[in-house]
Amino acid sequence: MSTDPLLQPFQLKHLTLKNRIMTTSHEPAYPEDGLPKERYIAYHVERAKGGVAMTMTAGSAAVSRDSPPSFNNILAYKDEVVPWIRRLTEGCHAHGCAVMIQLTHLGRRTGWNKGDWLPSVSSSRHREPAHRAFPKLLEDWDIERLICDFADAAERMQAGGMDGIELEAYGHLLDQFWSPLTNDLSGPYGADTLENRLRFSMDVLAAIRKRVGDDFIVGLRYTADEAQKGGISAAEGIEISKRLAATGQVDFLNVIRGRIHTDPALTDVIPVQGMAAAPHLEFAGAVRAATGMPTFHAARIPDVATARHAVSEGLLDMVGMTRAHMADPHIVRKIIAGHEAEIRPCVGATYCLDRIYQAGDALCMHNAATGRELTMPHDIPVATHKKKVVVIGAGPGGLEAARVAAERGHQVVVLEAQSDPGGQLRLTAQSPRRREMLSIIDWRMAQCAARDVVFHFNTWAEAGNVNALNPDVVIVATGGLPNTTLFEGLEAAHVVTSWDIIAGDVTPAGHVLIYDESGDHPALQAAEIAALAGSKVEVMTPDRVFAPDIMGMNLVPYMRVLQDKDVSFTVARRLLGVEREGNRLIARIGTDYSDHVHTAAYDQVVVNYGTLPLDELYFALREGSVNGGAVDHAALIEGRPQSLVRNPAGRYQLFRIGDAVSARNTHAAIYDALRLIKDI
Numbered sequence: 001m002s003t004d005p006l007l008q009p010f011q012l013k014h015l016t017l018k019n020r021i022m023t024t025s026h027e028p029a030y031p032e033d034g035l036p037k038e039r040y041i042a043y044h045v046e047r048a049k050g051g052v053a054m055t056m057t058a059g060s061a062a063v064s065r066d067s068p069p070s071f072n073n074i075l076a077y078k079d080e081v082v083p084w085i086r087r088l089t090e091g092c093h094a095h096g097c098a099v100m101i102q103l104t105h106l107g108r109r110t111g112w113n114k115g116d117w118l119p120s121v122s123s124s125r126h127r128e129p130a131h132r133a134f135p136k137l138l139e140d141w142d143i144e145r146l147i148c149d150f151a152d153a154a155e156r157m158q159a160g161g162m163d164g165i166e167l168e169a170y171g172h173l174l175d176q177f178w179s180p181l182t183n184d185l186s187g188p189y190g191a192d193t194l195e196n197r198l199r200f201s202m203d204v205l206a207a208i209r210k211r212v213g214d215d216f217i218v219g220l221r222y223t224a225d226e227a228q229k230g231g232i233s234a235a236e237g238i239e240i241s242k243r244l245a246a247t248g249q250v251d252f253l254n255v256i257r258g259r260i261h262t263d264p265a266l267t268d269v270i271p272v273q274g275m276a277a278a279p280h281l282e283f284a285g286a287v288r289a290a291t292g293m294p295t296f297h298a299a300r301i302p303d304v305a306t307a308r309h310a311v312s313e314g315l316l317d318m319v320g321m322t323r324a325h326m327a328d329p330h331i332v333r334k335i336i337a338g339h340e341a342e343i344r345p346c347v348g349a350t351y352c353l354d355r356i357y358q359a360g361d362a363l364c365m366h367n368a369a370t371g372r373e374l375t376m377p378h379d380i381p382v383a384t385h386k387k388k389v390v391v392i393g394a395g396p397g398g399l400e401a402a403r404v405a406a407e408r409g410h411q412v413v414v415l416e417a418q419s420d421p422g423g424q425l426r427l428t429a430q431s432p433r434r435r436e437m438l439s440i441i442d443w444r445m446a447q448c449a450a451r452d453v454v455f456h457f458n459t460w461a462e463a464g465n466v467n468a469l470n471p472d473v474v475i476v477a478t479g480g481l482p483n484t485t486l487f488e489g490l491e492a493a494h495v496v497t498s499w500d501i502i503a504g505d506v507t508p509a510g511h512v513l514i515y516d517e518s519g520d521h522p523a524l525q526a527a528e529i530a531a532l533a534g535s536k537v538e539v540m541t542p543d544r545v546f547a548p549d550i551m552g553m554n555l556v557p558y559m560r561v562l563q564d565k566d567v568s569f570t571v572a573r574r575l576l577g578v579e580r581e582g583n584r585l586i587a588r589i590g591t592d593y594s595d596h597v598h599t600a601a602y603d604q605v606v607v608n609y610g611t612l613p614l615d616e617l618y619f620a621l622r623e624g625s626v627n628g629g630a631v632d633h634a635a636l637i638e639g640r641p642q643s644l645v646r647n648p649a650g651r652y653q654l655f656r657i658g659d660a661v662s663a664r665n666t667h668a669a670i671y672d673a674l675r676l677i678k679d680i
């Protein structure tokens with residue numbers, strides 16, 4: 001019997017949780033028609049297989065039709081949900097993993113212009129800045145029907161075999177009543193007393209209990225401190241916690257600290273990379289101490305050591321490691337096997353969460369199998385025929401190619417021109433708060449080292465030295481170099497690139513124009529470096545909004561640095577050219593919306609316009625290859641081996657991946673590698 005505090009069972013009412021690690025509710029936006037179908041089930045079952053004791057499924061599963069999902073959530077108001085919930089619960093139970101689900105009414109935290117086009121409702125008259133709907137103030141008949149909707153949804157979840165439910169009360173309808181900041185009601189549910197503010201939640205709990213009985217597990221995930229003047233204070237939050245406990249109707253408390261009404265507020269609740277780890281852990285422990293209730297909590301507890309500390313110090317009963325399980329679903333299995341060092345680390349990039357709003361589903365930046373369990377393996381199968389695989393480039397894509405090929409049992413050699421691995425991620429890591437990104441590289445280097453991958457650094461690959469290695473397969477992962485032209489080939493003389501600034505090859509000048517045609521991190525990273533160096537900075541984009549590819553939560557740390565500096569943002573302006581005039585640069589600036597053109601003077605113009613592929617080697621190797629570099633897309637998508645033959649005399653298969661094909665991102669490079677090489 002292990003003495004590891006994390007591996008001790010926890011008794012929650014009648015339910016024995018086999019260890020102390022859970023995933024908290026996180027809607028990955030995988031439902032189809034509002035139902036958790038095959039993709040959804042496979043995602044949770046993979047984590048169940050990996051040993052997690054409990055998965056809190058969904059996230060904001062909607063109990064009412066006037067709570068339309070913000071980002072493709074489960075529709076718990078539909079009766080058709082029950083058989084799918086049953087398949088989900090049976091799939092997880094088969095691996096000894098308890099399954100619960102988070103139910104909610106979003107209140108004002110949604111939009112009216114989707115689903116059934118019903119007005120959003122709230123105890124507040126004010127819109128939530130992040131979701132923008134101006135709500136209708138709830139009437140008595142709304143309150144009555146919503147209480148009933150909660151009870152109906154809970155009953156459906158019980159019928160689907162769930163071990164329990166959790167009600168969401170941070171930023172959603174339940175706590176919109178609680179907070180003086182969001183309760184504009186008068187009367188029995190009004191803002192004047194705490195008792196009145198809690199009344200709706202108490203009514204909901206009572207209705208649910210009446211429907212599901214005493215044995216079903218019911219908990220709350222709630223803000224116990226809004227951390228904002230005029231909102232629920234920590235002292236009031238502890239009082240709320242005690243009152244919830246005193247009802248005898250609540251089986252666990254899942255503690256949140258903060259608000260989520262804006263991107264910055266949400267980012268303080270769910271910290272991204274570069275922010276402090278476990279910032280609310282001690283507070284969650286204080287709630288546990290004050291109430292004696294089973295206490296759960298998650299907020300950037302990404303590593304096993306912190307999770308262990310949380311349990312051994314009595315701060316938590318169950319530790320949420322949610323994004324950590326998106327990065328590696330097999331954390332518990334690896335702890336049990338004594339292989340903690342092999343856990344693929346969550347680097348806090350929060351690509352996962354930002355994507356559910358902007359791109360439609362959650363994907364992990366550096367685990368391309370997450371959310372693709374139906375087609376991509378988390379455990380790479382060993383190949384039947386051993387091959388020699390030569391990879392050129394040790395950036396994230398090249399290293400993923402090397403790792404997967406090595407796990408397949410192939411003999412792998414990596415050639416890298418630089419003295420260190422990492423490629424573009426080395427530039428990313430120039431910003432201290434994004435240094436964690438190097439773990440994407442370090443983890444792969446350790447995996448490769450354990451599988452005898454041979455690395456040749458400071459080695460410029462040419463067709464000759466690649467051929468001399470006698471490969472069966474060549475993977476070109478050489479990345480790209482910054483594109484210094486402007487849109488459709490316009491000349492961009494006298495400019496430097498965002499990479500020049502980030503790498504420190506060029507010192508920021510006094511007045512800097514950062515011209516961002518790409519909308520991704522390097523532009524704001526360069527802006528941050530220049531602003532911190534004291535430059536006056538203007539970030540300009542031809543797009544309608546600036547930095548569209550950085551997305552909501554990832555934008556927050558940039559803005560926190562930039563907004564008290566001399567930085568301005570200009571949208572919908574296009575740089576047409578740059579000329580030198582004495583010491584200064586004169587930028588000719590147009591717009592896609594009219595023929596208007598004007599000029600402005602700067603000391604330095606920095607262009608961010610993606611990369612052009614470093615593809616010379618690829619083209620040099622094509623002639624000697626069997627497939628001429630061609631990819632069978634149908635085979636790639638359907639998960640079959642590549643077998644195109646364009647040159648029967650060829651000696652090797654040749655593929656290029658990542659930015660060596662076209663400028664994309666880290667996830668794309670890693671996914672290119674995984675899906676190609678898992679079948680080689």
Ligand SMILES: Cc1cc2nc3c(=O)[nH]c(=O)nc-3n(C[C@H](O)[C@H](O)[C@H](O)COP(=O)(O)O)c2cc1C
Nearest residue numbers: 024025026027059060298299300321322323353362
């Ligand atoms: C893709 C994604 C979706 C999420 N959706 C929800 C949600 O619907 N409800 C909720 O309470 N928390 C949601 N969360 C927050 C997580 O439950 C958790 O609190 C957060 O990720 C911090 O924990 P971690 O650092 O262990 O990831 C979501 C998180 C992610 C990554």
Ligand code: SF4
Nearest residue numbers: 346347349350364365
């Ligand atoms: S995208 Fe980043 S934050 Fe999200 S799970 Fe992956 S590594 Fe963690």
